[in-house]
Every structure is written in C-alpha cells, then in structure tokens.
Amino acid sequence: MLHTLGLWQKPQWRYLPLAFDLLIQPLFYLYTLSLTQTNYRVKEKDWLHFWPMLLFLCHAIWVYTLSLQTNDIMLKDQLAEGLYYNRIKKFEDILSVLSGIIYWVLSFSRIQAYKHWLNTNISNASYPTYSWLRNVLIAMGVLVTFLMINIPLEIFFNFGARHFIQWQFFYFYLAVLVYYLGFTGYQQKDFEVAFQTEKRSAMTLNTEQISTVKEKLLKAINEDKVFLDAELNLNALARQIGVGEGVLSAIINEEFYQNFRNFINEKRVEEVKRKLLSQEYKHLSILGIALESGFNSEASFYRVFKGITGQSPKDFLQKNNSQNPF
Template identity: 50%
Template sequence: MNVNFNGFDLIVILGVTQGLLYAGLLLTRYGQYASKRLLALLLLVFSVLSAKILLHTLGLWQNPTLRYFPLAFDLTIQPLLYLYAIALTQKQFRLRSHLVHFAPTLIFLLHAIVVYIQTQTTDDLLQKDLIAEKLAFNRVKQIEDYLSVLSGIVYGYLSLRRLNQYRLWLFDTISDTSYPTYTWLRNVVIVSGGVCLLLTINIVLDAGLGFTTRYFLHWQLFYVYLSGCIYYLAIMGYQQPPFEVAFEATSTRSSENRTSIGLDIAQSRAIKSRLETALDQERVFLDPDLSLNSLADQLNVSPNVLSAVINSEFGKSFRSLINERRVTEVTHRLTDPTYQHLSILGIALDSGFNSEASFYRVFKSITGVSPRQLAEQQALKTRSKDSQKPI
C-alpha cells in the first residue's frame, strides 16, 4: 500500500489536526462547562468526517482492516450545533435530556458496525465489497446523505431561531454589555449551511450526472470547505469566555407581543416623560446591572408596557437606548477636565459599562471612532478655539 500526499491531503490533515487540538484544549481548560464540552465534541465529529476522505485519497481504503471502518457520524453535526446554541443561551444545560437528537446517528452507526464486523471475516477486498453490498451499504449511505441534507435544513432553522430569540430577549431587556450577542455563532450556523448546500450539489452531480466514477473535484471542494469550517469554529469558539445567561425561550413570547399593547397617546407620552426623568435626572443608566424589569419597577409600570413605549417613542430597543446614554456620558467626561485624573476605562466603568471589551465595541458602533480618537478630536477642537481668541 503506497501513501502519497498532495496539497488537498495536506489541507484536510491540517483541518483535522486543528479540530483535534482545540477539542483537547477545550476539554482540559473548560471541561466543567457543558457548552465547551459540546463544542469539543462538535470539533471532534467535524474532524472525523473530514478524515473520512483521507481513507480514499491516501489509499487507506485498500487496507483490509480499514476498509468499511465505521465512521457513520454524518447526522451528528447539525444536532450538535443546535444543542451548542442552546447550551450557550440556557442556564444549567443538561445534555442527557436531549439525547434523542442522536437516535438517527445511532441507527446508522450500528448498521456501519455490522457491515464492518461482517467484512472482517475475509481479507479479500472483492469479497468485502460483495458482503457490504448484500448488507445494502451503499444504499444506506445514500439515504444517510439525503437525511444529512434534511437535518441541515431543519437544525439550521432551529439554531437560527434559537439565536434570534436570545438576541431579541437580550436587546429588549438587558443593558449589561457583558452579555454576548453571539453574532459569530450565527455566522457559524450560516457557514454550516454552506456545507449542506455543497452536499446537496454533490449528491445531484453524483446521482444525476454520474460524477462519482469520472470526477472527484467537487468532493475535494466540499472537504476543503469543511476544513475551513473547522478552523473558524475552533478559533472563534475557543476565544469566547464561558458565560452563563439567565435566558428562557418562553420569555421571548412576551417580548414578541409587546408591540401589540394598546396605549393611547396620552398614556404613552406620560410614561415617556417619566422615563426621560429617570434617564436625565436620576441617571439610572449608570447602573451596570440595569434591566428592563428593574427600570419598570422603578417607574411603576409593567415591563411589557415600558418596552412598547421605548420601541414606539424612541424607535429603538431598551439595550440601545441605555447604551447610547452611557456613550453620551463617556463622551462628556472625556472632554471634562474634572475627570482628567481617570483613565478611559475608569470613565467607562463609572458610566455604566462593566467590561472593557464590550465598552470599546459599543462605543465604536455608536460613534464610529474609538474613545481615544474622540478624545483627541475634542482636544484639537479646543486648542483650535483657544488659538482663535484675541490676545
């Protein structure tokens, strides 16, 4: 058996190595967190699926021991990605209550194990193929591919819906800027949809146009893309600090109904006036733990009513409203000599922000510049005005 490496094999091997390395790092450093364990398992499955192609490109399929080795994990990726999204957005996640999602994988894996055991009764490769054919190996793999596409569509939708529910709840009720928005994970789900799309195209090319026996390039592109997914998921997922949120999907139902609350103009404006008083005079936005519920209690209105007023009267979410006030406060203090003894981070923390990373991200998204750039711009304007004064 001759093993010959080429550029394609190297890309796949690097992707597999990356996945296995980060899976090990996640388990050793963050093994106590359910979300990190799920991410490690997801990377492991991605790596195994990527390695499957190496059995053929490196000639390992000609090894009697490796031929038909059971690697039927194709239906595992999308459920794992969905459960990973749940684990990141649900307090005290327990995998045990979600094991039913892996029932299809178990069925196909058991069939693959039976095929492997039966084919190990001989070292003759032709006889192995005949035994596998009698056990409907190729037909079952074809069904598995079809179900992989269907699984990608269903779980991709469920994952995006879960993340959208979380983000709706976050922007509607939480001002704490340390809460992650998981934009990167939404991108991962979208990118994984590309895996589903490429798999669909390849199935059509093989079944409809007979590419299986004549071409291999389309599958090489598929596995290169899969390796890229491993890199992105591994690096982005590992960089995220563990964070436990107090989100329940049921809470979004009330959020979705808040815009339908019936308030006349006078009631809405009265609540708006009380809210502006709380913001301008009581400066409630300086509280880093301020939430929609706590502010509603302070104003003696229901959270649903307050959210509806913010949406209709200010045209923005609760989170955006509070963070804009905090950024305005930071901008004022950066140009006020009274606060010159404080660092930029010190000013940010005193203005209601509770983490450096989230402060810089929010500040730049609202102003378009960094805090330091804004301070320098204001300093230049001040010097310019001073130089124009008559002596």
C-alpha cells in the same frame, strides 16, 4: 472519506464504519443552546438527536464485522450488497441533507432569538453577541448547500473518481470550520445568561398613558440616571417605572426608534462625552470615566463608543480639545 484518502481499495479499510454524517448537525445545535443558556446540561430527551446516527452506525458496524472475514474485495462487495449497504448509505446521505437544513435553521433561529432578547432586555455591553457563531453558521450554510447539490447528483449520476476532488475540498473546509469553532469557543467567557423566549403581550395603552410612561422613563434616565448601573436590564427598569416589560420595550421602540440595549448605551456614551469635557473629571482616565458611566469593561466601552459616535474616545477628546483650547 475512505474514497478521498485512497483507502477504499484496501480490504481491511473497506466498509470501515464511519457513519458520523448525522452527528455534526445536532452537536452544533446543542452547542448553540449551551452558549445561549446558563448552566446548560444535556437532558434525556436531547439524546434523541443522536438516534439516527446510532442506527446507521450499528448497521455499518454489522456490515464491516461480517465482511472483515474475507480479503477478497468482490466477495466483500457482494456481502455488503446483500446487507443493503449501498441502499442504506444513500438513505443516510439524503437524511444528512435534511438534517443539515433542519439543524441549520434551528441554530440560526436560536442565535437570532438570543440577539433579539439581548437587544431588548440587556444593557450590559459586555454580554456576548456571538457574531462569530453567526458567521460560522453562514459558512456551514455553504456546506449544507454543497450537500444539497452534490449528494443528489451522486445518487442519480455516476461521476466515478472525478468527484473525489470536490469531497476532499469539502472535508478540508469542514476541518477548518471545526478547528475555528473549537478555538473561538474555547476563548469565550462564561456569562450568566437568563435568555428566555416567552411572548410578551402587545402594548394596549392610549396616547395619554404612553405619554405618562415616557415621562417616567425620561425621569429615570435624566434625573435618576439608572443607566449608570452596568447590570441594568429591561425587567429592573420596568419595575422601577411601574409598567410591564412588553409595554416599556414597545415604547422605547416606537417613541425613540431604538431597542433597549442601544437606548441605554447611547445615554452612557452621552454621559462619557460630558465627563470627558468636564474639568471635574480630569483626574480620571478615559476608562475610569467609562466605568463610572455604566460600562463594565474596556473592550465593550470602546466598541460601543465608536459604534455610536463613529470615532474613538481619544479622537473625540482630541477633536474637542483642539476646538476649545481654553
């Protein structure tokens, strides 16, 4: 950064300790954990993520403090070389690439695991899917790729001042991502997320048992209309039917070719469509019908309805009213 800003040639700025390259990756990973885990608190072991950055920062402060005594740039460079500044800086750059790859994979895996848990356990359409965070991760993957290509090239080849332009673009791109992440993250609502990554046992039922569970499931859906409960989750439905979560999830996947979230929300949409066309519910607004059908927010209802039917509730209503004017 000092090079790109033209400060490297000024004695008081030369070797200024800015060893924060290893800070961004673990911070982003811990932020991802905080979004997908209720009441997340940084644990004592989490501070281990920052030890590499602290070690490099201590060395950078040491070099800067000792070299600050002279304004002669050549003497500064000789002193820094004697303190292995360039060698350690190259090692830090290599470690930054490895750290970027590792934490990117960890963060991406966490988001994917959360989305899988969400689809197989939670029917509440208001739960955040963090698609925006996944998009940020993809954008950060571009940065990691940039580092993977450019840092080795800089280590083995001397490009002189020509490479500063690409680093200016890098820091501008990074700044935009950080501001976007902060702005979007600030707007997110707090949710009680009971996300867990335990493994479930595979389904070991015979055909007759599967048929029995399927029959109980359809009864709970069609007669008891359990989907009207906006907070319905896989655990509650499994307990009502009398089977394990893993078994119920597998049956929904294999017998209905859907995950739990889509299965329940599809039933809610069918209920909304039925009520929209019924004279009994003419006194209710579209949102009122949605809230009575298991949805608990306007935004999530419109998103799910259009995602399943391919049209908005108003378009559906107008189309069916025009076909059945009387």
